[in-house]
Amino acid sequence: MLMNHNLMNAHQPDEDSNRKRATNAKRTRRKITVNLQGTRYEVVREVVEKLGYTVTKDDDSLAYLLWNDTYVPTDRISEMKSFQRINHFPGMGEICRKDCLARNLSRMTKAHPEEYDFSPKTWILPQEYNTLQNYSKDLKKKKKLKIFIFKPSNGAMGNGIALYLNAEKIPQSEHTVVQEYLERPFLIDGFKCDLRIYVLVSSCDPLKIFLFDDGLVRLGTEHYQEPTAQNLAVLFMHLTNYSINKHSDTYEKGETVHSGSKRSLKFLNEYMRRNGIEVATLWANISDVIIKTMICALPHVHHAYKMCRPGQAPGSDSVCFEILGFDIMLDRKLKPWLLEINRSPSFGTNEQIDYDIKSALLTDALRIVNIRASDKKKNLAAQKAAAQRRLLQPRGALSDADDRKRTLQDKRKEELKDLLVRIRRDNAKTEFEDRNCGRFRRIFPPQDRFQQEKYTKLLLSAFSNLASNVGGKANSSMSREIERQYVTKYREDEVLDMLAQYETEETVDGEWKGRRQRGPAPLTRMPCSNADQDPDVDDSESDLDDDEEAGIPQPQRPARAASSRQYSAKARIPQRIRSGVRSQRQASAAIHIPQDSSNNSLMHRSLSEDTEAINRAIKEQENELVGILLASLQDMRIKFPGKSDEEAEEILDKIMADWKFHKPRVASYWLVKLDSNKRRKVVEIVKSNIRAKVQHVYQTTDVESLKIFRIFTRVFNRLLWSHGQGLWNCFAGNSWETIFAKSTDVISEREMECCRRITELCKDCLLIVYQFANDAKNKSTTEGETSRSNISGNPGYTQPTKSSLAGPPIQASLKSHGSVMVNKRQPKTSISTQPYKIFS
Numbered sequence: 001m002l003m004n005h006n007l008m009n010a011h012q013p014d015e016d017s018n019r020k021r022a023t024n025a026k027r028t029r030r031k032i033t034v035n036l037q038g039t040r041y042e043v044v045r046e047v048v049e050k051l052g053y054t055v056t057k058d059d060d061s062l063a064y065l066l067w068n069d070t071y072v073p074t075d076r077i078s079e080m081k082s083f084q085r086i087n088h089f090p091g092m093g094e095i096c097r098k099d100c101l102a103r104n105l106s107r108m109t110k111a112h113p114e115e116y117d118f119s120p121k122t123w124i125l126p127q128e129y130n131t132l133q134n135y136s137k138d139l140k141k142k143k144k145l146k147i148f149i150f151k152p153s154n155g156a157m158g159n160g161i162a163l164y165l166n167a168e169k170i171p172q173s174e175h176t177v178v179q180e181y182l183e184r185p186f187l188i189d190g191f192k193c194d195l196r197i198y199v200l201v202s203s204c205d206p207l208k209i210f211l212f213d214d215g216l217v218r219l220g221t222e223h224y225q226e227p228t229a230q231n232l233a234v235l236f237m238h239l240t241n242y243s244i245n246k247h248s249d250t251y252e253k254g255e256t257v258h259s260g261s262k263r264s265l266k267f268l269n270e271y272m273r274r275n276g277i278e279v280a281t282l283w284a285n286i287s288d289v290i291i292k293t294m295i296c297a298l299p300h301v302h303h304a305y306k307m308c309r310p311g312q313a314p315g316s317d318s319v320c321f322e323i324l325g326f327d328i329m330l331d332r333k334l335k336p337w338l339l340e341i342n343r344s345p346s347f348g349t350n351e352q353i354d355y356d357i358k359s360a361l362l363t364d365a366l367r368i369v370n371i372r373a374s375d376k377k378k379n380l381a382a383q384k385a386a387a388q389r390r391l392l393q394p395r396g397a398l399s400d401a402d403d404r405k406r407t408l409q410d411k412r413k414e415e416l417k418d419l420l421v422r423i424r425r426d427n428a429k430t431e432f433e434d435r436n437c438g439r440f441r442r443i444f445p446p447q448d449r450f451q452q453e454k455y456t457k458l459l460l461s462a463f464s465n466l467a468s469n470v471g472g473k474a475n476s477s478m479s480r481e482i483e484r485q486y487v488t489k490y491r492e493d494e495v496l497d498m499l500a501q502y503e504t505e506e507t508v509d510g511e512w513k514g515r516r517q518r519g520p521a522p523l524t525r526m527p528c529s530n531a532d533q534d535p536d537v538d539d540s541e542s543d544l545d546d547d548e549e550a551g552i553p554q555p556q557r558p559a560r561a562a563s564s565r566q567y568s569a570k571a572r573i574p575q576r577i578r579s580g581v582r583s584q585r586q587a588s589a590a591i592h593i594p595q596d597s598s599n600n601s602l603m604h605r606s607l608s609e610d611t612e613a614i615n616r617a618i619k620e621q622e623n624e625l626v627g628i629l630l631a632s633l634q635d636m637r638i639k640f641p642g643k644s645d646e647e648a649e650e651i652l653d654k655i656m657a658d659w660k661f662h663k664p665r666v667a668s669y670w671l672v673k674l675d676s677n678k679r680r681k682v683v684e685i686v687k688s689n690i691r692a693k694v695q696h697v698y699q700t701t702d703v704e705s706l707k708i709f710r711i712f713t714r715v716f717n718r719l720l721w722s723h724g725q726g727l728w729n730c731f732a733g734n735s736w737e738t739i740f741a742k743s744t745d746v747i748s749e750r751e752m753e754c755c756r757r758i759t760e761l762c763k764d765c766l767l768i769v770y771q772f773a774n775d776a777k778n779k780s781t782t783e784g785e786t787s788r789s790n791i792s793g794n795p796g797y798t799q800p801t802k803s804s805l806a807g808p809p810i811q812a813s814l815k816s817h818g819s820v821m822v823n824k825r826q827p828k829t830s831i832s833t834q835p836y837k838i839f840s
């Protein structure tokens with residue numbers, strides 16, 4: 001009987017295990033709970049239920065998602081567990097109250113008037129009442145007439161708004177703002193209108209902004225006329241708020257998408273196209289306004305968020321997200337003007353158009369936010385792991401210098417591994433967002449490199465604004481954060497290089513041989529919210545836990561590096577170069593097909609031959625480009641401020657001739673006096689010029705995605721490796737070329753030559769910087785005067801400012817102070833007249 005039973009069991013293994021799996025799934029299935037106590041909008045409830053989430057009790061403070069219509073106190077955000085999400089950021093009030101917005105925008109306008117010109121001139125009352133009156137008097141003197149609009153700082157729905165023809169009549173009230181009235185708005189069917197644009201901010205560290213492809217166009221209900229004393233009080237003509245116009249007899253509920261007092265952005269786009277207006281440019285301008293406004297807010301939001309979540313590891317999922325409603329008005333020239341930002345945009349759905357837009361908006365926003373049931377378990381596991389790490393940390397004094405060095409190296413390696421995990425997680429997250437953004441479009445970080453640089457500059461400026469107010473420790477940690485996040489953004493392959501470098505060192509030292517792991521394994525995919533996809537799947541099994549990630553075998557080429565390369569290359573590199581980049585990979589694939597393999601049919605062989613032929617042709621073209629690049633690199637020289645190329649060359653020769661004397665001095669200058677930032681700046685002098693050269697030769701602005709520039713970046717990183725030891729080793733003839741030993745990239749001899757030339761330029765650059773510092777020091781000693789700003793606090797060294805190394809603003813500083821730069825051995829005129837233009 002028993003035997004029979006066993007036999008039966010043996011014949012029914014599937015049924016049994018299926019049953020077991022089903023019971024397990026039932027037991028382990030977790031719900032994504034949502035606390036909707038804080039919202040009055042029915043559409044929010046509908047959307048979360050459609051997504052498969054479970055609305056929980058009002059007092060459930062541990063729900064996965066907390067939704068609130070209004071502002072959330074910061075201590076509530078501090079108390080949240082890291083698996084929870086809430087629909088507001090702390091600090092967002094800095095752009096969502098009219099007076100705060102005006103103050104923050106005005107700071108940025110002062111620093112960057114050409115960038116921040118999208119907000120009507122605003123005065124905050126009562127503080128700026130006199131300035132307003134003086135402005136109005138000046139206008140009168142010039143016989144100009146302007147209308148002013150008066151608004152409560154914290155007002156909404158048009159409440160308390162009034163127009164004034166005469167600024168003297170404006171009351172000196174508390175908590176109000178006065179704005180110049182935009183008198184010539186863009187009209188639709190003769191009505192004034194404004195746009196409600198929805199924006200999702202999914203994270204503030206790093207900043208991520210998504211723009212929804214639809215929104216509302218709200219029309220006035222009385223035909224617009226330019227303001228006069230007679231029509232100033234006609235609110236249905238001058239204000240476009242729904243809450244005001246719905247009381248008008250002429251308010252029309254839209255029967256179709258083309259009619260009514262409330263229309264969609266989709267309609268607007270069509271309307272524009274029909275009237276021959278270029279919609280893409282309009283939206284590029286609107287995105288620009290949104291990004292710049294968010295840049296204004298970011299320092300506050302970032303600071304407030306960090307205060308609320310002090311222990312949160314950089315790069316971990318944001319517990320906050322926010323859907324903002326930007327109110328933008330177009331003038332007759334279609335310039336977008338920012339009126340205000342709502343952090344609690346209405347999710348009321350009085351009309352079908354509201355429902356259609358808002359339910360899609362909420363659904364897509366929650367998909368990007370990607371709440372996962374498994375996060376709760378992960379959160380506990382991560383807490384446990386962190387506690388264990390703390391316990392296992394070595395304590396007490398170290399026995400000797402070697403141990404200390406090793407501990408330092410270990411620490412650095414751990415940091416690099418953490419960085420690698422973060423980069424990979426970020427990449428996986430970005431890939432997930434790109435795949436699941438629905439009708440949202442990512443507008444920040446932008447894909448275009450120039451845009452990126454522009455916004456980084458503005459970000460640094462916004463942060464330095466706030467940092468100078470915060471001061472002290474917070475200031476420096478904030479600067480470091482920003483530097484890490486937006487300036488020294490490492491890529492995965494760069495971190496792998498740095499890690500590999502440590503490992504090479506260790507092997508050379510004869511220690512820890514055999515440990516060849518190149519950092520934690522990459523995240524192969526982003527775990528995603530499964531509530532709406534397959535509620536029966538046990539998320540704890542389907543999602544990757546952090547610990548599990550480490551165990552994934554690493555593919556030959558890191559997933560992210562390959563995909564990001566493909567992505568950017570496809571998007572921006574000219575076809576001929578794009579194919580060149582691709583060819584390398586294809587070529588090696590073709591070569592590796594064994595000629596005598598069994599499935600190597602004629603067809604197969606001829607295809608592979610074709611590919612090889614194409615690849616050869618493309619490779620030749622790429623070779624040619626590298627050749628041109630090499631020739632121009634050979635022509636480049638480091639310029640010594642105020643001296644000719646020949647004189648600079650002489651200086652270099654002299655240093656080398658007396659190397660015994662200079663060696664310890666250069667070493668102390670480079671390795672001791674300069675800190676890592678300043679060393680980076682010296683190398684950056686060469687790097688920024690090489691970037692320009694590559695840009696010129698390859699005819700692309702996106703040099704970062706070119707193979708050649710990636711190789712260069714690895715060399716530059718190598719030179720900065722180990723506190724500048726990398727470059728210093730080159731003086732002793734030690735080669736950096738080992739960095740390519742383990743590389744999966746095939747590096748041609750010409751590419752190698754380019755790298756060698758770059759190293760030479762960096763060496764020259766260091767020597768010239770060193771000599772320049774010496775000269776300045778000697779000069780200041782003999783003249784008995786203190787010299788200008790310096791690189792390391794040592795008197796006498798004039799260093800281009802950080803921004804000066806990056807772009808046009810430096811030009812002034814280079815001109816006025818003179819500085820070190822790379823020069824081209826060419827007709828003097830092209831250089832001496834514009835010394836900061838290194839090459840054209």
Ligand code: ADP
Pocket residue numbers: 120149151155156157158159161179180181182183193194238239240241327339340
């Ligand atoms: P509220 O928060 O009360 O809605 P807004 O600043 O959005 O206040 O202004 C309400 C309406 O007033 C806008 O929708 C727009 O039609 C009009 N408006 C506001 N500011 C200006 C301005 N500077 N120029 C022209 N119209 C404006």
